Amino acid sequence: MAFQQDIISWYLSNKRSLPWRDTQDAYVIWLSEIILQQTRVEQGLPYFNRFLEAYPTVLDFAAATETQVLKLWQGLGYYSRGRNMLFTAKQIMELHDGVFPVKYDELIRLKGIGEYTAAAISSFSSGEAKAVLDGNVFRVLARYFGIETPxxxxxxxKEFSELAQSLIHKEDPALYNQAIMEFGALQCKPKSPDCPSCPLQVSCFAKNNNLIPLLPVKLKKLTVKTRHINYFVCRDGDEILVNKRIDEDIWQHLYDFPSIETREAVSIYDEQFINNIKQNFGENVTVLPLVEIKHLLTHQIIYVQFFALSNYIINFNINAEAKWVSWADFDQLPQPRILTKFINNYFHK
Structure with a gap:
């Protein structure tokens, strides 16, 4: 079919040189696929290199601690991916004797591996004829075939999955899958696609019907939540009081400072807020506002205020994970990016 051949020809002339494209090692491909979820290649590539250097095999990954994995992951966001990867590595040691599966039906049973990732790993590592369907592929198919179904x-x-599978190149599914994803990433981009040089422009439905900005269609169901987190910086010489987040929430199992979350922005002139601090840190505590930072996540806008405390008494139970650590030890612990930004830009150790 001309569609596949045109995309493959384009790919062979325009593809980027990326390290995970030079291997059929399912473990290496898995690393790249998980790291690049919700992440641009430019941002994810350094993380891929660091993970592969630290854990060259799935055996090495399975032997890591969660703290080590999350520290390497720090700054990439969606930290559940890192936790799931460690779980998956241990699964492979237990269920597959340390041999990374290459078949779709086995891959799809592993934690953190969905339909797209299973198709990508199976086709790239073993040539299984499973079509990948990520955001780039959705966009190419929607525009070229004029599909308005969200x-x-x-x-x-269902519609896109069936279409994608019907188009898979039976002789070389790995090459075709790489090609259509790269085509969507570089040529048929979300905004300002390069239509004048596109090899598919003559038969592209969206191009011929002025629908490029309107396709693909996506239902709007994202609700953005606004939160206010107030952090308290408690120092004792060269040590800082830190807290391991254990709740099912953002930054789970990362280390931050003791905090109080409020429904609205607060200040040291807010009587209820100050009383809450005194209940936890003693009646004589002194509260000094430091800085407020706005932190944007996909589903949340978080306003983070930092307060320095003095004359405090640590007589409260944050949770069993609260502890004093040196700054040097804190540097080795995985932290939310907002804390790293605060320490590097606004705070003197």
Missing amino acids: INSTAGK
Whole structure:
């Protein structure tokens, strides 16, 4: 079919040189696929290199601690991916004797591996004819074939999945999958696609019907939550009081400072807020506001205020994970990016 051949020809002339494209090692491909979820290649590449250097095999990964994995992951966001990777590595040691599976039906049973990732790993590592369907592929198919069914609807997922599988290149599914994803990333981009040089422009439905900005269609169901987190910096000589987050929430199992979350922005002139601090840190505590930083996540806008405390008494139970650590030890612990930004830009150790 001309569609596949045109995309493959384009790919062979325009593809980026990326390290995970030079291997059929399922473990290495898995590393790249998980790290690049919700992440641009430019941002993810340094993380991929660091992880592969630290854990060259799935055996090495399975032997790591969660703290070590999250520290390497620090700054990449969506930390559940890192936790899931460690779980998966241990699964492979237990269920597959340390041999990374290469078949779709085995991969799809592993934690953190969905339909797209299983298709990518199986096709790239073993040549299994499973079509990948990520954001780039959705966009190419929606525009070229003029599909207006929302890509995040049940009907849309079924329609696109069936179409993608019908188009898979049986002789070289790995090459075709790489090609159509790269085509969407570089040529058929979300904004300002390079239509004048596109090899598919003559038969592209969206191009011929002025629908490029409108396709693909996606249902809007994202609700952005606003939060206010107030951090307290408690120092004792060269030590800082830190807290390991254990709740099912953002930054789970990362280390931050003791905090109080409030419904609205607060200040040292807010009587209820100050009383709350005194209940936890003693009646004679002194509160000094430091800085407020706005932190943007996909589903949340977080306003973070930092307060320095003095004359405090640590007589409260944050949770069993609260402890004093040296600054040197704190540097080795995984932290939310907002804390790293605060320490590097606004605070003197």
